[in-house]
Amino acid sequence: xxxxxxxxxxxxxxxxxxxxxxxxxxxxxxxxxxxxxxxxxxxxxxxxxxxxxxxxxxxxxxxxxxxxxxxxxxxxxxxxxxxxxxxxxxxxxxxxxxxxxxxxxxxxxxxxxxxxxxxxxxxxxxxxxxxxxxxxxxxxxxxxxxxxxxxxxxxxxxxxxxxxxxxxxxxxxxxxxxxxxxxxxxxxxxxxxxxxxxxxxxxxxxxxxxxxxxxxxxxxxxxxxxxxxxxxxxxxxxxxxxxxxxxxxxxxxxxxxxxxxxxxxxxxxxxxxxxxxxxxxxxxxxxxxxxxxxxxxxxxxxxxxxxxxxxxxxxxxxxxxxxxxxxxxxxxxxxxxxxxxxxxxxxxxxxxx
Amino acid sequence: xxxxxxxxxxxxxxxxxxxxxxxxxxxxxxxxxxxxxxxxxxxxxxxxxxxxxxxxxxxxxxxxxxxxxxxxxxxxxxxxxxxxxxxxxxxxxxxxxxxxxxxxxxxxxxxxxxxxxxxxxxxxxxxxxxxxxxxxxxxxxxxxxxxxxxxxxxxx
Numbered sequence: 001x002x003x004x005x006x007x008x009x010x011x012x013x014x015x016x017x018x019x020x021x022x023x024x025x026x027x028x029x030x031x032x033x034x035x036x037x038x039x040x041x042x043x044x045x046x047x048x049x050x051x052x053x054x055x056x057x058x059x060x061x062x063x064x065x066x067x068x069x070x071x072x073x074x075x076x077x078x079x080x081x082x083x084x085x086x087x088x089x090x091x092x093x094x095x096x097x098x099x100x101x102x103x104x105x106x107x108x109x110x111x112x113x114x115x116x117x118x119x120x121x122x123x124x125x126x127x128x129x130x131x132x133x134x135x136x137x138x139x140x141x142x143x144x145x146x147x148x149x150x151x152x153x154x155x156x157x158x159x160x161x162x163x164x165x166x167x168x169x170x171x172x173x174x175x176x177x178x179x180x181x182x183x184x185x186x187x188x189x190x191x192x193x194x195x196x197x198x199x200x201x202x203x204x205x206x207x208x209x210x211x212x213x214x215x216x217x218x219x220x221x222x223x224x225x226x227x228x229x230x231x232x233x234x235x236x237x238x239x240x241x242x243x244x245x246x247x248x249x250x251x252x253x254x255x256x257x258x259x260x261x262x263x264x265x266x267x268x269x270x271x272x273x274x275x276x277x278x279x280x281x282x283x284x285x286x287x288x289x290x291x292x293x294x295x296x297x298x299x300x301x302x303x304x305x306x307x308x309x310x311x312x313x314x315x316x317x318x319x320x321x322x323x324x325x326x327x328x329x330x331x332x333x334x335x336x337x338x339x340x341x342x343x344x345x346x347x348x349x350x351x352x353x
Numbered sequence: 354x355x356x357x358x359x360x361x362x363x364x365x366x367x368x369x370x371x372x373x374x375x376x377x378x379x380x381x382x383x384x385x386x387x388x389x390x391x392x393x394x395x396x397x398x399x400x401x402x403x404x405x406x407x408x409x410x411x412x413x414x415x416x417x418x419x420x421x422x423x424x425x426x427x428x429x430x431x432x433x434x435x436x437x438x439x440x441x442x443x444x445x446x447x448x449x450x451x452x453x454x455x456x457x458x459x460x461x462x463x464x465x466x467x468x469x470x471x472x473x474x475x476x477x478x479x480x481x482x483x484x485x486x487x488x489x490x491x492x493x494x495x496x497x498x499x500x501x502x503x504x505x506x507x508x509x
Contacts, residue, residue, distance in 0.1 A: 093409055104486060110406035129369050132489050192456070224489025227456045271484045298487075305487045 012335040014080040033137035037090040057178035085146035091139040101272035114218035126184030151201035173327035186309035198234025236298035248277040258326040267301025288323040361477035374477030378508040387439030401455035459495035
């Protein structure tokens with residue numbers, strides 16, 4: 001039951017500051033314990049440590065080529081004190097075997113891990129921001145600042161450019177931003193934390209300053225010998241995606257560039273995803289050798305692996321300084337043409353992919 | 354045993370877990386050295402302390418660890434029996450199971466060796482594919498690359 005200070009009348013008054021009169025609910029259901037997150041619905045109120053949040057939509061997970069999946073434990077909400085948009089991540093535990101190509105490993109979701117990392121990265125511009133608070137049921141809820149931006153994957157896939165123009169005009173700026181993002185992951189690793197689910201759609205491009213910001217740290221994986229190997233593999237996949245202006249798929253080359261296709265061997269393909277080309281210089285010969293060499297670390301033909309993020313940062317810095325044209329002042333033109341509010345901060349359920 | 358100025362002892366450390374490749378390593382040492390004088394073997398199992406994030410509660414973590422501990426005790430007893438059956442004396446084979454925070458199992462094993470003065474480390478080869486080695490890392494490769502002042506046998 002709501003506290004006396006949170007009577008229905010109080011809540012109506014608070015909500016009416018941020019909603020048009022027709023949108024203000026007649027009656028609010030108030031939750032202080034969110035254990036059963038399915039019961040927390042649109043227009044309900046969640047009270048956490050004295051703060052009051054009006055629930056809006058559930059977040060949706062973007063799926064490759066499939067319909068979006070609703071994440072009932074991730075809610076968009078309005079902070080009724082100041083009207084700020086927030087994301088509330090309620091507690092949902094899951095453990096499962098994840099598959100990357102043919103490889104299988106154990107993944108799990110941990111609110112504690114995400115809470116710990118939120119503390120660690122407070123004030124760091126390379127990460128989503130927020131804090132964790134326990135509800136009355138002992139659930140560790142993460143209250144996240146809403147990021148006005150869209151996933152890096154959408155930004156790159158939405159570019160209407162030929163690759164060569166992209167390469168000379170946009171890629172240096174994109175890779176500068178990406179280097180900052182890799183440095184942010186290095187910061188996590190230096191503090192003995194994994195991101196756990198590094199993917200191209202777990203970077204949001206902030207519309208305000210163009211920065212790449214990592215989201216979703218609640219995944220973890222049971223590492224074996226190389227504690228950060230899976231994070232590094234994720235970074236490599238994003239790098240190849242960025243340099244290729246999207247995935248370069250073997251099948252597509254048959255029509256787009258059959259000459260390049262004829263030069264490819266199995267060793268030119270992704271270490272795990274064997275339909276993706278990694279040796280992009282064979283498709284786009286203007287890619288510098290030094291940059292292509294970085295990509296080849298993630299190919300089936302590689303004998304040398306990156307073991308630490310610092311190695312990746314170092315190589316990326318050298319490529320940017322010595323082998324690519326300087327970035328244009330408008331760093332990532334690709335972030336234009338967004339419809340405001342088009343994209344939601346997403347929640348994704350998978351390690352890998 | 355000497356190699357110019359360096360002296361090697363006859364203490365063999367076999368790093369094991371419950372995998373088939375660890376069993377192969379134990380079997381190899383048994384066949385090679387069983388019945389010979391002067392050798393002693395330590396069967397070492399380093400039990401990586403599980404990440405607290407993996408469990409909802411402390412009780413769940415302790416239960417999981419206890420199960421693992423029991424399982425490894427049984428596996429170590431089995432390996433010890435294999436060596437004794439191969440000709441090692443009962444006093445020549447010791448077991449040790451230790452739990453510790455292990456961001457790298459290879460480094461943990463090498464640190465254990467440093468403390469225990471064994472000139473030879475034996476590990477089983479996991480036979481990882483290249484992609485597995487990238488994503489998960491190879492314990493044996495790392496031991497080979499990082500071991501100092503000792504000999505490493507990697508059993509195929």
